Amino acid sequence: xxxxxxxxxxxxxxxxxxxxxxxxxxxxxxxxxxxxxxxxxxxxxxxxxxxxxxxxxxxxxxxxxxxxxxxxxxxxxxxxxxxxxxxxxxxxxxxxxxxxxxxxxxxxxxxxxxxxxxxxxxxxxxxxxxxxxxxxxxxxxxxxxxxxxxxxxxxxxxxxxxxxxxxxxxxxxxxxxxxxxxxxxxxxxxxxxxxxxxxxxxxxxxxxxxxxxxxxxxxxxxxxxxxxxxxxxxxxxxxxxxxxxxxxxxxxxxxxxxxxxxxxxxxxxxxxxxxxxxxxxxxxxxxxxxxxxxxxxxxxxxxxxxxxxxxxxxxxxxxxxxxxxxxxxxxxxxxxxxxxxxxxxxxxxxxxxxxxxxxxxxxxxxxxxxxxxxxxxxxxxxxxxxxxxxxxxxxxxxxxxxxxxxxxxxxxxxxxxxxxxxxxxxxxxxxxxxxxxxxxxxxxxxxxxxxxxxxxxxxxxxxxxxxxxxxxxxxxxxxxxxxxxxxxxxxxxxxxxxxxxxxxxxxxxxxxxxxxxxxxxxxxxxxxxxxxxxxxxxxxxxxxxxxxxxxxxxxxxxxxxxxxxxxxxxxxxxxxxxxxxxxxxxxxxxxxxxxxxxxxxxxxxxxxxxxxxxxxxxxxxxxxxxxxxxxxxx
Numbered sequence: 298x299x300x301x302x303x304x305x306x307x308x309x310x311x312x313x314x315x316x317x318x319x320x321x322x323x324x325x326x327x328x329x330x331x332x333x334x335x336x337x338x339x340x341x342x343x344x345x346x347x348x349x350x351x352x353x354x355x356x357x358x359x360x361x362x363x364x365x366x367x368x369x370x371x372x373x374x375x376x377x378x379x380x381x382x383x384x385x386x387x388x389x390x391x392x393x394x395x396x397x398x399x400x401x402x403x404x405x406x407x408x409x410x411x412x413x414x415x416x417x418x419x420x421x422x423x424x425x426x427x428x429x430x431x432x433x434x435x436x437x438x439x440x441x442x443x444x445x446x447x448x449x450x451x452x453x454x455x456x457x458x459x460x461x462x463x464x465x466x467x468x469x470x471x472x473x474x475x476x477x478x479x480x481x482x483x484x485x486x487x488x489x490x491x492x493x494x495x496x497x498x499x500x501x502x503x504x505x506x507x508x509x510x511x512x513x514x515x516x517x518x519x520x521x522x523x524x525x526x527x528x529x530x531x532x533x534x535x536x537x538x539x540x541x542x543x544x545x546x547x548x549x550x551x552x553x554x555x556x557x558x559x560x561x562x563x564x565x566x567x568x569x570x571x572x573x574x575x576x577x578x579x580x581x582x583x584x585x586x587x588x589x590x591x592x593x594x595x596x597x598x599x600x601x602x603x604x605x606x607x608x609x610x611x612x613x614x615x616x617x618x619x620x621x622x623x624x625x626x627x628x629x630x631x632x633x634x635x636x637x638x639x640x641x642x643x644x645x646x647x648x649x650x651x652x653x654x655x656x657x658x659x660x661x662x663x664x665x666x667x668x669x670x671x672x673x674x675x676x677x678x679x680x681x682x683x684x685x686x687x688x689x690x691x692x693x694x695x696x697x698x699x700x701x702x703x704x705x706x707x708x709x710x711x712x713x714x715x716x717x718x719x720x721x722x723x724x725x726x727x728x729x730x731x732x733x734x735x736x737x738x739x740x741x742x743x744x745x746x747x748x749x750x751x752x753x754x755x756x757x758x759x760x761x762x763x764x765x766x767x768x769x770x771x772x773x774x775x776x777x778x779x780x781x782x783x784x785x786x787x788x789x790x791x792x793x794x795x796x797x798x799x800x801x802x803x804x805x806x807x808x809x810x811x812x813x814x815x816x817x818x819x820x821x822x823x824x825x826x827x828x829x830x831x832x833x834x835x836x837x838x839x840x841x842x843x844x845x846x847x848x849x850x851x852x853x854x855x856x857x858x859x860x861x862x863x864x865x866x867x868x869x870x871x872x873x874x875x876x877x878x879x880x881x882x883x884x885x886x887x888x889x890x891x892x893x894x895x896x897x898x899x900x901x902x903x904x905x906x907x908x909x910x911x912x913x914x915x916x917x918x919x920x921x922x923x924x925x926x927x928x929x930x931x
Contacts, residue, residue, distance in 0.1 A: 317344040320352050323388035324376050331390075331433060331465065333422030334359055334415055336374070337367075350378030357395075359415065368411050371398035392435040398459075400443040408449065420498035423466060436463040438476070456480050461487075466494045481547055485511035491522075500525025505532070513547045514538050520567065530569035534576070537562045541583065551643070557615035559584050565592070572596040579606070586611050588649075600643040608649070611664075613656040629834065630746040635702045645670035659684070659721050673697045679708075685721075687713030687731070701743025706754075710734040715760060724834070725866050728798070730763020738804060750807040750832035758800040764792040768871065771820045774844040777873065778856045794818050807831045811838065820845055822855075825862070836869050838862040 321342050328336055340355030354376070359369040373396035379389040403411045410416075441459035446452065461476030472494035477486050491497045492504030502523045509516040520532010538544045541561035545551045561583050565576035576592040588611075592604035647668040654661035662683025669676045674696040682689045691708035710718055712731050719734075720726040738754025741747075769791030793816075801813040807830065814825035822845060827838035844856040859874035 333418035685713035732760030
């Protein structure tokens with residue numbers, strides 16, 4: 298008890314003997330010794346030596362003779378003094394706390410930083426020396442703000458709510474910092490360490506470990522860093538986020554196109570050289586898709602991403618959500634807006650390959666695709682894809698425009714299953730068999746419906762040995778040949794086999810003109826022409842169906858029946874020519890002939906003409922020889 302009272306009395310006596318100016322000068326000298334920096338205390342100084350030694354300096358700044366502007370200012374600098382040295386009258390700093398500091402880090406157009414002269418002083422003064430043996434090693438930052446700007450790049454970022462503890466290298470070479478901060482309204486926990494702080498300040502190689510953890514992102518790096526003559530990093534990088542879309546929006550203000558961009562994870566060997574980041578041995582996961590390969594990201598000026606990735610399986614369904622073609626119970630074109638925003642944020646050149654690809658209900662085999670993004674335009678070049686039992690190649694281009702989206706498509710399908718191909722692309726499931734389909738078109742609009750309405754292009758289709766499903770044309774023609782006016786039977790079932798199917802279509806402003814459509818089978822032949830509305834998905838066609846077997850069997854001309862096709866693509870109505878059927882009907886022939894003769898006689902000019910009668914028979918009454926009366930039509 299007596300010892301405590303004696304110590305308290307000693308502290309009280311020292312507080313009367315040691316002046317605030319003495320503490321002020323000692324603290325300033327030690328800060329300069331430890332950091333090499335020259336703090337400026339412009340405000341008041343408050344010293345408290347009881348019950349523990351501490352001092353508070355108000356309105357503190359870091360002098361800068363180079364730019365004339367302070368790189369660091371703080372409302373208050375708190376210094377805690379070591380207890381035992383203070384008992385013998387020595388002023389030694391235990392730790393330092395910056396209260397509500399503002400740290401400004403700026404890069405000029407030539408790349409120089411306002412912190413460059415301070416870092417040089419730090420590097421000179423952090424060399425081992427007798428004066429540094431008992432130097433303080435802990436600096437805290439409380440409620441700070443950091444403003445980072447780049448004049449050449451034209452950007453500025455603010456970090457707020459900074460709470461950090463810095464493990465300053467007093468004896469060892471290492472440096473560490475742990476704490477938290479807020480960037481773009483998101484709190485982040487941050488920790489990093491340098492194995493050789495002095496080497497790092499000189500720009501030489503030093504080990505670096507860094508961790509960032511928050512709701513938008515988890516990031517870890519373990520490797521080496523140097524910045525002389527340019528920034529270089531080598532090490533292992535790992536990143537993880539629950540939503541890549543949200544992270545991109547938060548970190549770069551880049552809005553990813555609609556669909557997908559959820560769960561994301563990356564692990565790669567990283568090499569940074571200047572503004573270029575090279576990732577090798579990449580293992581990346583996005584929306585459940587896992588790929589391996591290499592990537593290169595250039596950050597100088599416009600962001601550029603290049604690389605090659607391979608995957609065992611890819612599920613592209615989430616990314617095709619906004620481009621779903623058909624929707625609703627009527628299976629009409631999707632009218633929801635197409636989102637192609639976000640394509641202007643970066644240039645991308647990726648080569649992707651996968652053993653299996655799934656997109657909505659479409660399943661593809663081995664596929665190789667090149668993805669290219671330039672100035673807001675996305676181009677997908679398909680080198681080869683196993684699809685619909687055949688092979689597809691071609692390109693698809695999407696560009697953001699005032700109309701919503703500009704689309705250009707050029708696809709070639711070889712030896713594909715036509716039922717699957719036409720069904721998935723156009724919603725038409727009426728053709729069985731293998732065939733080749735070439736589609737080329739361009740369009741503009743803010744939805745799939747608008748794209749269909751303004752479409753221009755062409756399509757060709759050729760197939761051999763297949764069938765048209767939904768009706769049996771041969772059965773229909775045979776019955777109509779025997780009984781043209783018969784309506785018995787349901788012909789909206791069965792199949793019409795063919796040996797050859799050829800189609801040539803030109804599309805102008807959403808109207809498809811069928812220029813050459815031929816279907817030739819073992820017993821029937823169909824010639825077809827007319828128009829189809831792409832936007833309304835409706836047909837208005839005329840054609841002629843011929844029954845070939847009758848002509849081949851008895852040498853007569855084939856039975857031919859004109860018909861029309863009208864209605865929706867998925868379920869059109871086929872109507873035969875009624876006049877042809879009536880004419881061929883034997884039971885209706887007398888009625889048809891009477892009506893025809895009646896119409897012809899009405900159209901004939903009615904002119905009175907003399908009628909000569911034969912001479913009268915002997916003994917009979919005299920006969921008139923001329924009659925001027927006309928014979929009216931009954």
